[in-house]
Amino acid sequence: MRLSAILFLSTALGALAIPASPTTEVRDGQTGTVMVLPPQATETGLKQIPDAAHPFIAPGPNDQRGPCPAMNTLSNHGYLPRNGIATFEEIVIAMMEAFNIELNFGALMVANNMLTRGNVFTNQLSIGGVSPLVPPYPGEIDGPETGGIAKHGRFEGDASMTRADAFIGDNRNFQDILYDKDLLQLGKFGDNGPDGNSTVFNLATMIGIKNQNIQMDQAANPMFEFAARRMNAAYLQAALTLTVFANGTTQQATLPIVGSFFRNQTFPENWHRAAAPVTAAANAVIENALLAAIPLKPGRNNAQGVFVADPPPPPPFNVTFACEAYYDQAANVPGTLVNTTGVLKQNVDFLTGIQFQLASNSPGCNQQILPFGPAGV
Ligand code: HEM
Ligand SMILES: *[C@@H]1O[C@H](CO)[C@@H](O)[C@H](O)[C@H]1NC(C)=O
Ligand SMILES: *[C@@H]1O[C@H](CO)[C@@H](O)[C@H](O)[C@H]1NC(C)=O
Ligand SMILES: *[C@@H]1O[C@H](CO)[C@@H](O)[C@H](O)[C@H]1NC(C)=O
Ligand SMILES: *[C@@H]1O[C@H](CO)[C@@H](O)[C@H](O)[C@H]1NC(C)=O
Ligand SMILES: *[C@@H]1O[C@H](CO)[C@@H](O)[C@H](O)[C@H]1NC(C)=O
Numbered sequence: 388m389r390l391s392a393i394l395f396l397s398t399a400l401g402a403l404a405i406p407a408s409p410t411t412e413v414r415d416g417q418t419g420t421v422m423v424l425p426p427q428a429t430e431t432g433l434k435q436i437p438d439a440a441h442p443f444i445a446p447g448p449n450d451q452r453g454p455c456p457a458m459n460t461l462s463n464h465g466y467l468p469r470n471g472i473a474t475f476e477e478i479v480i481a482m483m484e485a486f487n488i489e490l491n492f493g494a495l496m497v498a499n500n501m502l503t504r505g506n507v508f509t510n511q512l513s514i515g516g517v518s519p520l521v522p523p524y525p526g527e528i529d530g531p532e533t534g535g536i537a538k539h540g541r542f543e544g545d546a547s548m549t550r551a552d553a554f555i556g557d558n559r560n561f562q563d564i565l566y567d568k569d570l571l572q573l574g575k576f577g578d579n580g581p582d583g584n585s586t587v588f589n590l591a592t593m594i595g596i597k598n599q600n601i602q603m604d605q606a607a608n609p610m611f612e613f614a615a616r617r618m619n620a621a622y623l624q625a626a627l628t629l630t631v632f633a634n635g636t637t638q639q640a641t642l643p644i645v646g647s648f649f650r651n652q653t654f655p656e657n658w659h660r661a662a663a664p665v666t667a668a669a670n671a672v673i674e675n676a677l678l679a680a681i682p683l684k685p686g687r688n689n690a691q692g693v694f695v696a697d698p699p700p701p702p703p704f705n706v707t708f709a710c711e712a713y714y715d716q717a718a719n720v721p722g723t724l725v726n727t728t729g730v731l732k733q734n735v736d737f738l739t740g741i742q743f744q745l746a747s748n749s750p751g752c753n754q755q756i757l758p759f760g761p762a763g764v
Pocket of ligand 6: 723
């Protein structure tokens with residue numbers, strides 16, 4: 388009797404003292420939704436992907452697809468909504484389930500893309516281009532439309548393995564000719580494997596591919612830009628090809644496997660996800676090897692077509708390359724997102740917090756920098 392009375396009292400007081408903050412909010416006719424970090428999946432072993440519930444279905448004409456072979460594959464199999472519009476949580480969960488990407492690493496990849504090209508208020512990201520399903524921000528604080536990850540500049544950039552530079556051609560869809568050139572590097576540097584000699588992608592192949600991508604595009608693209616955020620993403624994506632696309636049972640990223648992801652955007656037959664969660668640290672081992680092997684400082688072409696290194700960022704962001712990339716990414720997220728309130732502000736704080744948490748793993752990278760980039764670009 389007494390106990391239940393005390394319980395009742397404390398519950399009532401608790402409710403009075405800490406009013407639950409709303410998880411949704413309506414502004415300009417849009418419903419904003421608070422983002423939540425899902426829990427790390429508990430089942431993280433080897434597993435054949437896809438399961439029976441996730442067959443390949445080719446995208447329809449209104450379904451969004453874009454420059455990321457992994458996101459396209461997830462949507463083609465229904466691990467992400469087949470229309471190519473997904474929330475922060477949906478993408479993080481799909482990456483854990485189908486690719487065994489460790490929670491925090493996955494959250495960072497989504498945070499970068501949400502902040503640059505999503506609607507952080509409605510919690511929507513197009514894995515392709517502009518979609519009528521994703522409205523511009525309330526008050527159009529980042530211009531009249533929300534880009535989608537295919538939009539060039541803030542995240543999508545130059546020297547990709549299978550997409551052209553935006554200034555030169557199609558930066559969104561798979562390009563046969565570019566992939567064929569990548570395969571020349573596989574022929575030179577690849578390991579021998581079950582599908583024949585020189586058919587297994589390895590570090591030397593990725594070094595050859597990235598060197599070739601950079602040299603070709605630097606010469607062909609007067610607007611060539613390879614700033615710290617893009618260098619970081621480009622080498623990270625090259626590393627992901629080895630760490631994530633590899634068959635989890637053999638740890639080999641073979642010619643038919645990589646072809647299936649890049650060309651067909653489908654899981655290879657009899658493919659297994661990684662046998663343990665793929666962490667940022669594991670991926671960084673390969674990324675750092677690429678950084679060490681490719682003697683290039685972040686920079687861009689000048690008006691004469693000469694590649695010029697960017698000035699270093701202010702301290703402490705010049706302490707490591709990873710910290711420089713973190714700073715450069717903040718310089719390319721609209722500063723208007725910081726000057727907000729309510730659910731939008733809460734989501735911006737959440738995503739920028741994820742960015743800083745990962746960046747601060749880099750020794751000396753101990754200062755948070757909030758977005759300060761231009762809006763509407
Ligand atoms: C399972 C985790 C992921 C893997 C294995 C992966 C793999 C890749 C690879 C291999 C590329 C390079 C394509 C090329 O250079 O031709 C790429 C590019 C890209 N990815 Fe992903 N990705 C992952 C997660 C994500 C996420 C979560 C997003 C956004 C929600 C994303 C957005 C992009 C974008 C925008 C590009 C284009 C970059 C450019 O070429 O400029 N990726 N990804
Ligand atoms: C593959 O490489 C091995 C070892 O280098 C060599 O002995 C073999 O003849 C090669 N096979 C083919 C089909 O070229
Ligand atoms: C891509 O799909 C086509 C048609 O289903 C198939 O014939 C081909 O073998 C696939 N290629 C790869 C690399 O998976
Ligand atoms: C992955 O490895 C297993 C075990 O060697 C093999 O049975 C399977 O065919 C491989 N899958 C692919 C796509 O290479
Ligand atoms: C960072 O910049 C400061 C100020 O220019 C300089 O004193 C410091 O040596 C730089 N640090 C690194 C690691 O380059
Ligand atoms: C912040 O937002 C308010 C209201 O939209 C606006 O009046 C003000 O100019 C903004 N300040 C900055 C620094 O952008």
